[in-house]
Amino acid sequence: DYQQSWDGLRRQIRSVFWEEAVRQTGVPQYLGAPDDLKLLLMKAQNRKAGSHAYRVHDRSRLSFQGHWYVCPGLLSRLSNRALEIHYDRRDISVIYLFVEGSYVGEAYCQAFMGQRVSEWEAAAMRKHDRERAKAAASATQQVRTDLQEEMEATKSQRRRATRLREQARQFDRQREEIHPSQVLSELEARLPPPPASLRLPEAKPDPEKEYPVQHLAIRYREREMEP
DSSP: OOTTTTETTTTEEHHHHHHHHHHHHHOOOOOSOHHHHHHHSEEEESSGGGOOOOSSSSTTTETOOOOOOOOTTTTTTTTTTTEEEEETTTTEEEEEEETTTTTEEEEEEEETOOOOOHHHHHHHHHHHHHHHHHEEEEEHHHHHHHHHHHHHHHHHHHHHHHHHHHOOOOHHHTTTGGHHHHHHHHHHHHHHHOOOOOOOOOOOOOOTTTTTTOOOOOHHHHHOOOO
């Protein structure tokens, strides 16, 4: 700190000279409006590079520290101007806009909904949101991985069931080579009946002239209009 450093020329700490000068002459009082003094004491945020200056997006909002700020009727008029931002680190729900050193208005953060949020609280909130978003992405990835593994397991089970059915079919074909003919006949008699099919029976057309048909008389419009 400059005030706490040693002054080699006057052989004393600079803060001592400052305190002595204050005792002798006092601190000059600001004669302007209190609101103007508040704006002067706020932290100024400006980007020196013209290509990275604060500018209005979509003629309706302004991005600052990862949050969107709006001011209906003002930002649309400042869409082509480079802005300088003043704010108090204890409450960044409102930022004050300057153009070429002149105060033009303020913008409000929609996300904070009028609540007081300091710069440190906003940084903690952004960090917490990033962690939750990362956790949600990891959970989504885990669910996707589980689904993929389940699909692979289902495919493996299907392939295994197909192999077992094919093996059983081969064993059924070899059954005649295993047992005598009378035993095969007895085994066939003991087999359960085949399951009933769920298909509908084959459609059959109705016999001709089974139902009486009544032909309705046709009225011709041209004949009705004749005198």
